[in-house]
Amino acid sequence: xxxxxxxxxxxxxxxxxxxxxxxxxxxxxxxxxxxxxxxxxxxxxxxxxxxxxxxxxxxxxxxxxxxxxxxxxxxxxxxxxxxxxxxxxxxxxxxxxxxxxxxxxxxxxxxxxxxxxxxxxxxxxxxxxxxxxxxxxxxxxxxxxxxxxxxxxxxxxxxxxxxxxxxxxxxxxxxxxxxxxxxxxxxxxxxxxxxxxxxxxxxxxxxxxxxxxxxxxxxxxxxxxxxxxxxxxxxxxxxxxxxxxxxxxxxxxxxxxxxxxxxxxxxxxxxxxxxxxxxxxxxxxxxxxxxxxxxxxxxxxxxxxxxxxxxxxxxxxxxxxxxxxxxxxxxxxxxxxxxxxxxx
Amino acid sequence: xxxxxxxxxxxxxxxxxxxxxxxxxxxxxxxxxxxxxxxxxxxxxxxxxxxxxxxxxxxxxxxxxxxxxxxxxxxxxxxxxxxxxxxxxxxxxxxxxxxxxxxxxxxxxxxxxxxxxxxxxxxxxxxxxxxxxxxxxxxxxxxxxxxxxxxxxxxxxxxxxxxxxxxxxxxxxxxxxxxxxxxxxxxxxxxxxxxxxxxxxxxxxxxxxxxxxxxxxxxxxxxxxxxxxxxxxxxxxxxxxxxxxxxxxxxxxxxxxxxxxxxxxxxxxxxxxxxxxxxxxxxxxxxxx
Numbered sequence: 001x002x003x004x005x006x007x008x009x010x011x012x013x014x015x016x017x018x019x020x021x022x023x024x025x026x027x028x029x030x031x032x033x034x035x036x037x038x039x040x041x042x043x044x045x046x047x048x049x050x051x052x053x054x055x056x057x058x059x060x061x062x063x064x065x066x067x068x069x070x071x072x073x074x075x076x077x078x079x080x081x082x083x084x085x086x087x088x089x090x091x092x093x094x095x096x097x098x099x100x101x102x103x104x105x106x107x108x109x110x111x112x113x114x115x116x117x118x119x120x121x122x123x124x125x126x127x128x129x130x131x132x133x134x135x136x137x138x139x140x141x142x143x144x145x146x147x148x149x150x151x152x153x154x155x156x157x158x159x160x161x162x163x164x165x166x167x168x169x170x171x172x173x174x175x176x177x178x179x180x181x182x183x184x185x186x187x188x189x190x191x192x193x194x195x196x197x198x199x200x201x202x203x204x205x206x207x208x209x210x211x212x213x214x215x216x217x218x219x220x221x222x223x224x225x226x227x228x229x230x231x232x233x234x235x236x237x238x239x240x241x242x243x244x245x246x247x248x249x250x251x252x253x254x255x256x257x258x259x260x261x262x263x264x265x266x267x268x269x270x271x272x273x274x275x276x277x278x279x280x281x282x283x284x285x286x287x288x289x290x291x292x293x294x295x296x297x298x299x300x301x302x303x304x305x306x307x308x309x310x311x312x313x314x315x316x317x318x319x320x321x322x323x324x325x326x327x328x329x330x331x332x333x334x335x336x337x338x339x340x341x342x343x344x
Numbered sequence: 345x346x347x348x349x350x351x352x353x354x355x356x357x358x359x360x361x362x363x364x365x366x367x368x369x370x371x372x373x374x375x376x377x378x379x380x381x382x383x384x385x386x387x388x389x390x391x392x393x394x395x396x397x398x399x400x401x402x403x404x405x406x407x408x409x410x411x412x413x414x415x416x417x418x419x420x421x422x423x424x425x426x427x428x429x430x431x432x433x434x435x436x437x438x439x440x441x442x443x444x445x446x447x448x449x450x451x452x453x454x455x456x457x458x459x460x461x462x463x464x465x466x467x468x469x470x471x472x473x474x475x476x477x478x479x480x481x482x483x484x485x486x487x488x489x490x491x492x493x494x495x496x497x498x499x500x501x502x503x504x505x506x507x508x509x510x511x512x513x514x515x516x517x518x519x520x521x522x523x524x525x526x527x528x529x530x531x532x533x534x535x536x537x538x539x540x541x542x543x544x545x546x547x548x549x550x551x552x553x554x555x556x557x558x559x560x561x562x563x564x565x566x567x568x569x570x571x572x573x574x575x576x577x578x579x580x581x582x583x584x585x586x587x588x589x590x591x592x593x594x595x596x597x598x599x600x601x602x603x604x605x606x607x608x609x610x611x612x613x614x615x616x617x618x619x620x621x622x623x624x625x626x627x628x629x630x631x632x633x
Contacts (some may be wrong), residue, residue: 078437125616128623130435133579134381137619138573142613143568151605262568266444272440306452313445317438318430 011031031188039284043187050292051120052179058249058284058291059183059190065271065283066197067240074271075233076213077127078135080265081142084122085115087260088145089242090249094162097250098308104170104187108246115242116235118145123234128226130216139262146260154223160257160262165249179251186247193243198280202237209233270313276323285325346480351601352594357486357555359593360493361387361548365566366573366585367500370546373579374517375530375537377436378428383444383545384567385450390416390549392454393560395463405468408550416546420539428538432492448568455560462557471554489551497586504582513537517580569596572615578628588626 012064046055060093064086071077097107101331149156156162167182169175175185178264200206219224249255258264267290275286290309297305320327354465365387370487372380380386393412395402403411423446431438471488474481506512514525518528524530549563556562573592577584592611599607 021607078440125619133575135437135440136379136575136579137615140568140572140575140612140615143565144609147608147612151609262564263448266448269441269443304452304456306448306455310445310448310452313448314427314442317442317445318427321434321438328381 010258013134027037031157032072035281039281040191044184047180047183050182051295054291054295056183056186056251057248057295059187059285060251061189061268061287061291062284063193063197063244063247064241064268065275065287066194066280067237067244068268068272069280070197070200070233070237070240071276072272073282074206074213075209075230076216076238077130077284077299078269079126079138079232079234080135080262081122081126081138081140081145082238083118083237083260083262083264083266084145085241086245086248086264086268087255087257088118088149089115089245090255090259091156091162093246093249094165094212095160097165097168098162099231099310101168103167103170104166104186105169108142108250111246111249112239112242115245116239118338119235119238120231123231123238125231127234132243139265142265142315143259146257146262149260150257156257159256159257161254162249165253165255167250181251186251189243190245192238194280195282196236197240201280205232216285216331220287260279264340267309270309271317272323274312274316274323274328276325276329279325280327282325286323289324346353347601349480350482351597353482353486353490355491355594355597356491356590357593358487358596359590361552361566362570362592363547363575363586363589364496364551365545365570366589367497367582368541369570370577370579370582370585371500371513371544372538372541373519373574374423374582375513375536376428376432376439377520378432378439378443378542379436379571379579380536380569381440382423382447382450382568383443383542384563384565385544386416386419386545386557386563387552387566388454388548388560389419389450390457390546390554390564391465391556391562392463392549392560394550394553395465396458396557398465399463405550405554407431408553409547412550413543413547417539417543418475419546420542421535423542424535424538427463429534431600432534447563452558458560460559460561465553465558471574479489485555491557491573493548494552496544500544501582509533514582517582528613531620557596560584569611572611574625575615577620578624578625581625584625584627599622 025096043059046058050058064082067085068082070078071079088106091111091197092114093107093111096102096110097104122138124140125135129137134192148199150158151161169178169185172181172185174181176182208219208224208229210221212224212229213328216226247261272283273281273286274289275284293308294305297308318322322330363627365383368384369380371376379529390412393415394405394408397408397411398405427442428439431442467485473484475484475487483542504514509551510521512528512530512533515526515528520530552562569592573588574585576592577586592614595610595614596607598608603610622628
């Protein structure tokens with residue numbers, strides 16, 4: 001019925017989980033391990049090449065994009081309200097860090113739990129619709145959280161946002177003051193989140209999600225409670241978005257309503273689609289491009305970021321619907337097929 | 345009591361904007377299957393166009409009311425011909441994302457050209473003051489917006505029910521496949537219908553020009569509320585769009601009057617209730633979509 005943003009010929013180039021049967025599972029192939037090592041090294045080396053706070057932004061947005069892809073690429077649900085989880089976690093993380101002075105990973109854990117808690121009712125209501133309706137309903141609920149935060153200005157600081165979030169880290173002072181050290185203190189959390197997403201995708205649970213994406217009616221006929229699975233993955237996804245949002249807030253030392261606004265939801269969808277959906281690599285790739293681009297634009301004093309991002313969006317949707325990672329993989333696959341000739 | 349009537353008129357005026365714009369959204373969705381994310385940006389363009397026409401060419405409000413929708417119709421035709429058209433055969437989410445990108449571009453272009461502070465627009469003479477009915481004073485412009493939006497919705501309703509074009513539009517909304525099978529060239533109506541929907545958003549924008557602050561961002565929240573409106577009314581339903589538009593306007597106005605902290609949240613609570621108890625919307629048909 002619906003496989004959003006998947007090409008109609010997706011049987012030939014479907015995302016990793018169902019790319020091979022259980023016996024020929026690609027996850028143990030040497031290439032997969034090489035890619036994994038490259039990804040890990042890239043994550044660890046990033047602040048040597050990029051201004052560390054920007055590197056942290058890339059890492060946070062990468063996980064945020066992966067959380068969206070968990071729904072979009074693997075379950076076939078486009079959430080346009082994920083700012084609600086990223087943003088609310090950033091506020092709760094900030095409040096916990098300010099008022100209790102706990103080490104920042106604990107504060108982020110608090111934000112993450114909060115994001116998952118509000119995801120339960122939002123997910124419960126939103127999964128009642130699919131496709132375009134799901135996008136609209138999540139968008140509206142996301143904006144509702146924005147308005148609530150705006151009204152609770154005693155707690156959230158209203159238009160001013162939350163300022164001066166401490167980076168307490170078990171008394172290690174270099175983490176608190178130096179962005180380079182902070183990166184290494186926080187990147188573990190991001191990698192943990194990405195690992196969790198990888199585990200989810202490659203678990204039996206993840207395979208059911210893909211079944212639901214490709215054919216919800218058949219999944220239901222096979223006895224899976226489709227809505228139940230959708231709610232669970234929605235909450236898990238919200239948790240990852242919350243983790244990313246918490247790291248982002250602590251890294252910046254402040255958070256504002258902007259993190260809850262639907263433009264943030266739109267931006268993360270852009271990053272996900274640009275990188276390529278249905279592949280966990282797409283999110284980090286898209287985040288690296290968009291965040292670096294934004295940083296360049298901002299430092300050159302150009303004020304029409306929306307014009308550039310919007311144009312990228314239009315181009316991607318019109319011309320490269322599989323995103324960068326997906327398009328590259330298609331090309332590789334085509335070359336490999338051409339070399340092999342028409343076998344199986 | 346008189347306060348209550350004032351809030352009601354205010355709500356019906358605010359609802360008028362939603363009803364007109366949601367009508368455009370519903371017609372476009374019905375025929376093209378596209379949820380136009382740039383509807384808020386087009387509403388903003390309508391208001392900005394009215395302000396610029398007044399400022400530069402001294403075009404009067406009443407003239408703008410006729411001219412701007414025609415301009416926006418042309419914008420819509422261009423959008424459909426150049427962009428939307430290519431994605432019509434794919435999942436509707438593609439056009440949702442495309443129009444989202446488009447709306448980012450439009451908003452930032454206007455922001456760069458006209459800045460972030462609001463453009464001025466005076467209420468047209470004759471509608472500036474209060475209207476006294478008995479002992480109750482009502483802002484004349486609000487009453488005008490309410491009546492005029494009702495009139496527009498009525499005209500669109502007549503167009504849809506009494507003309508051949510309207511019949512085709514309704515038929516393809518119901519079942520595009522079967523309409524084609526009956527020998528109707530649905531594709532021919534795709535571009536004008538899209539333009540028409542955009543023109544309705546533009547018309548709502550002109551009406552809003554003397555009423556709201558004209559900024560590049562004025563459509564950003566508007567479009568979200570609009571989505572809530574069509575979810576409440578039922579996305580495919582023309583009547584649902586109008587009724588839910590006015591309903592949401594009323595909820596917003598009463599909310600602002602009696603519980604100002606949660607005026608905007610109330611709309612989404614209403615939406616949550618509808619999603620919970622009537623997932624297809626108040627006037628939508630249940631098709632487990």
